[in-house]
Amino acid sequence: DVKVTQSSRYLVKRTGEKVFLECVQDMDHENMFWYRQDPGLGLRLIYFSYDVKMKEKGDIPEGYSVSREKKERFSLILESASTNQTSMYLCASRKLMGPGGSPLHFGNGTRLTVT
């Protein structure tokens, strides 16, 4: 079974702090993604990485950056946390195979609260 592990289930941070969210997958997947999920807005793509050291902006990249130094690990960084970044953050990965790729597999999520 694919396992996508997010390092923290719950985080509480103060406004202005630098925040690191870590995600590790164990299935040698090329593609990794960071989403945030908010009520009424669904899942929104922040950043994705199609391979090691590669990254692309998603639909809402402002205020975020990412790092992918190793294939299995994809980190989301909030440079200076703000209260509007309070959200559920979901990491996902997939194996790229053909048009559309294989299914996304999600981690358990990190509930981030910025006070």
Place this chain on the structure above:
Amino acid sequence: GQQLNQSPQSMFIQEGEDVSMNCTSSSIFNTWLWYKQEPGEGPVLLIALYKAGELTSNGRLTAQFGITRKDSFLNISASIPSDVGIYFCAGPSGTYKYIFGTGTRLKVLA
């Protein structure tokens, strides 16, 4: 962002009943995915569909890829209390992006 239309938005059913939900798109998809998400958890993949007309089962769950390629259906037979959660569909939009459904919230009354 763009979302797929799912219906119904929510369902309250009795344990043992069958459940049907669907997902529609304005554009053609070559893949349909169905996920379940429980409160405070990440979405879990239930079924992946890759071919128009395909019918795939996973235990009490059955999903179908519509022949128009613009819709998909998920059925749950003989529901049980642990079926509670939000079910949503997803389809690829380009090489790396996905569009997600608005979700169907299921509650099962014992």
